[in-house]
Amino acid sequence: MRTILIVGAGQSGLQLALGLQSQGYEVTLMSNRTADEIRSGRVMSTQCMFHTALQHERDLQVNFWESQAPKIKGLGVSVAGPAPEDDPGGARPRVIDWVGQLDGHAQSVDQRIKMAGWMETFAQRGGRVVIHGAAVSDLDYFSRAYDLVLVSAGKGELVSMFGRDASRSPYSEPQRALAVAYVHGLGVRPEHPDYDAVRCNLVPGVGELFVMPTLTLSGRADILFWEGIPGGPLDAFKGVKDPSEHLALTLDLMKRFTPWEYERATKAELTDANGTLSGRYAPTVRNPVGRLPGGGVVLGVADVVVANDPITGQGSNSASKCAASYLESIVAHGDGEFDETWMTATFERYWQTAQHVTKWTNAMLGAPPEHVLNLIGAAGALQPVADRFANGFNDPSDFENFFFEPEKAEAYLASLSG
Numbered sequence: 001m002r003t004i005l006i007v008g009a010g011q012s013g014l015q016l017a018l019g020l021q022s023q024g025y026e027v028t029l030m031s032n033r034t035a036d037e038i039r040s041g042r043v044m045s046t047q048c049m050f051h052t053a054l055q056h057e058r059d060l061q062v063n064f065w066e067s068q069a070p071k072i073k074g075l076g077v078s079v080a081g082p083a084p085e086d087d088p089g090g091a092r093p094r095v096i097d098w099v100g101q102l103d104g105h106a107q108s109v110d111q112r113i114k115m116a117g118w119m120e121t122f123a124q125r126g127g128r129v130v131i132h133g134a135a136v137s138d139l140d141y142f143s144r145a146y147d148l149v150l151v152s153a154g155k156g157e158l159v160s161m162f163g164r165d166a167s168r169s170p171y172s173e174p175q176r177a178l179a180v181a182y183v184h185g186l187g188v189r190p191e192h193p194d195y196d197a198v199r200c201n202l203v204p205g206v207g208e209l210f211v212m213p214t215l216t217l218s219g220r221a222d223i224l225f226w227e228g229i230p231g232g233p234l235d236a237f238k239g240v241k242d243p244s245e246h247l248a249l250t251l252d253l254m255k256r257f258t259p260w261e262y263e264r265a266t267k268a269e270l271t272d273a274n275g276t277l278s279g280r281y282a283p284t285v286r287n288p289v290g291r292l293p294g295g296g297v298v299l300g301v302a303d304v305v306v307a308n309d310p311i312t313g314q315g316s317n318s319a320s321k322c323a324a325s326y327l328e329s330i331v332a333h334g335d336g337e338f339d340e341t342w343m344t345a346t347f348e349r350y351w352q353t354a355q356h357v358t359k360w361t362n363a364m365l366g367a368p369p370e371h372v373l374n375l376i377g378a379a380g381a382l383q384p385v386a387d388r389f390a391n392g393f394n395d396p397s398d399f400e401n402f403f404f405e406p407e408k409a410e411a412y413l414a415s416l417s418g
Helices: 011-022 035-039 051-059 111-124 136-145 157-161 243-257 315-333 340-365 370-378 383-392 396-401 406-417
Strands: 003-007 026-031 072-080 094-108 128-131 148-151 177-184 196-203 207-216 219-228 276-279 289-291 297-300
Touching (some): 003 011, 003 136, 011 315, 035 111, 051 315, 072 383, 094 207, 111 207, 136 148, 136 297, 157 289, 177 207, 177 243, 207 243, 219 243, 297 340, 315 340, 340 396, 370 383, 370 406, 383 406
Parallel strands (some): 003 148, 072 196, 148 297
Antiparallel strands (some): 196 207, 207 219, 289 297
């Protein structure tokens, strides 16, 4: 029986561990926290997952919370106009608002619930869980003890083993300051009170506010997620440690920049004392093979090797797709050696999917060109455009067909209006 070590217990590491376990591999999972510590800890992400990523979980029969989590049936975009001339600090009006319908529903499950539950399931099914914060020196030993070592812990010392791929990483600095709050008490969006949707609120030159329903430890909740351009008015959460202060700041910024969302948030309160998160990181693609001092090699997984800004909501989706792709590559390799050539080919197979996410995400971090503004505006009058945008969050490769090039965007709009 082939032995595999997975370092890191996030979406990709646990999904891959459960998938390999179901295929008969002897899998060891290394985590720096126990399931109980994960469950009682701080929120880790926003994790809205779309149809393809959810289907990977269904295929492994680990979609344990699908009946409990809110079913997200749409994805909407609102755009804020400029502040009033006589009140530059005043509330901004909304100049664009539409919602697209998803072909398959999306869902968000608080990773504290999912990761803790998956880790316990993995152990119950006979998997070995080691609670240990791994260092490079540990991996030097483990690379000789296991047939394959996979690194899915996207932070800390281990990431330094994987060099930055400058040809695929246009940014060397963080492009957004991130601030998340999990809340109860948010009112429905009056534009669609009968179904849930992710709402993307764009404030040109300032940043973005995302609002999404989720399942958390205390049941149904909503996530308020600010992405602020560094140095701008939304870049205000550094040093804010008190959860109540974090929420108050979140709401104050909503009142000023997205007053239509603030109107339904006046009764919002945090789900729990660990329901806030803030930080920033530079979007980076790294070389997939980590070389160890003793000569061994390890393979990076998901955001260890492709870390995109969360502006397009692709983190957990990409992690799920990476785990599914790697699982297929490992099983197909049979008894072959997991050498550097295989590792590189395995990553490049996944990159065929990931490259579309990276291209789209990096494009969304910049000022939108005129043809993209035209597309966003047209979606308010042409429902097929809104629907296509919404479903691009599930399959970002479709943006190649109508989003990036002015000629394709014009031809697409002409085909609808003609």
